[in-house]
Amino acid sequence: MNENLFTPFTTPTILNQPATIPIILFPMLLIPTSKHLINNRLITIQHNLIQPILKQMMITHNAKGQTWSLMLVSLIIFIAMTNLLGLLPHSFTPTTQLSMNLAMAIPLWAGTVITGLRFKTKNSLAHLLPQGTPTLLIPMLVLIETTSLLIQPMALAVRLTANITAGHLLMHLIGSTVLALLTINLPVALLTYTLLMLLTILEIAVALIQAYVFTLLVSLYLHNNT
Template sequence: MTLSFFDQFMSPVFLGIPLMALAFTLPWLLFPKPTSRWLNNRLITLQTWSLMRFTQQIFQPLSRPGHKWALILASLMVFIISLNLMGLLPYTFTPTTQLSLNMGLAVPLWLATVIIGMRNQPTHALGHLLPEGTPTLLIPVLIIIETISLFIRPLALGVRLTANLTAGHLLIQLIATAVFVLLPMMPTVAILTWALLFFLTLLEVAVAMIQAYVFVLLLSLYLQENV
C-alpha cells in the first residue's frame, strides 16, 4: 500500500493514544523553571540570555508603549520554535504546517496592533492608507491598494510559516524515500543521498528557528507602525 507524502501532516495515533500528547511533553523538559538559587545552571543561563537578547533586538526600535508586548511576543516565539522543532521528531507532525493554526495566531495579534493604532493615533494610522503628496487621480487607487495590503498581512504571516515548513518536510520525505529505494540497488549513491538528507535536516532545524523569529519580527514591525 502506497501512502501519500502528505500523510506526515496528520496527527499519528498508536493504540488510540495520539503521539502528539507525548511529544508535547518534550518542550517542557527543555525549559527549566528558574530557581531561587544565586547561581543558575548553564541551561537556565543560556535560556535567560537568549530571551534577553531577543527582546532587546526586537523592541529596541519600538517606543515605550510597545514594550508592553515583550512578554507575549517572547512567549510566542518560544511557542512557535517548540512546535517547529517538535515536528522534526519521529512519529510526530508539525502543528505549524496547518494553516488554520498559523492564521489563528496571526489574525488576532495583527488585529490587536490595528486596533491599538486606531484607538491611540487614528490620524496617523489612517495616514498609512494614503502617502503624502499623492496626485489626485491616484488617490482612490492607492487607498484600495493600501487597504488590500493591510488586510493581506495576516494571510502573509500564516502562509509564509506554513509554506516554508511544509516545503522542508516534503523535501526531507522525498529524499528519505530515495535513500530507501537506492540502498539495495546503488549503496554508494544511497550513502551520498543520506549525507544530503543529514545536511537538509540541519537546514530544516535552522529554518524552524528562523521562521519563528521572522513571524514575531513582522508582528513587531506592524506594532511599530501603530504605537
C-alpha cells in the same frame, strides 16, 4: 504499499479525537522554570539566549511597544520549539497547518492595528493615503492600501506554513529515496543519506529563522502602530 506524500501533515488522533491541543501544549513542558533565587545552568543558558533576541526586537520600540515584550518572547519560543520538535521522527508539526498559523497571525495583527487606531488614529489612517496623491487616484490608492493591510496576517501565516511544509516534504522525499536505494545501489544511497543529513541541519536553521521572522514581522507591525 505507497504512502501518501501528505500523510505526515495529517492531524493525529487519540481515541478518534484530534490530538492537536496536547501537541501544541507539549513544548511548554520542555521549557525549564525555577522558583529559586539561584538558577541552574539550563535556565541561565535560556536567559542568555532570550535577552539578545528581546533586545534586538525591542530596541526600536517606545514604552507602549515594549509592553508587548513578554508576548513576543513567548511567541518566538513557542514557534521555535514547535518547529524543532516537528523534525523528530514520527512527530507532527502544528505549524504546517495553515489554520493554526492564521489563528496566531490574525489576533496578533489585529492587536497591532487596534493599538494604532486607538493611540495613533491620524497616523494609522494616513498610511492608507500617501501624501501628494492626485485626487483621481485617491479611491484606488485607499483600496490598494486597505487590501495590503488586510492581507498582512495571511502573508504571515502562509510564509510560515509554506517554509515548514516545503522542508518537511523535501526531507520525506529524500528519506524515501534513501530507503529505495539501499537495495539497489549502496554507494548512491550513502551519498543521498549525506544529503539528507545536510538538509536536516538546514531545516533546523529554517525552523529557528522562521520563528524569528514571524515574530520580527509582528514586532514591525507593532512598531508602525505605536
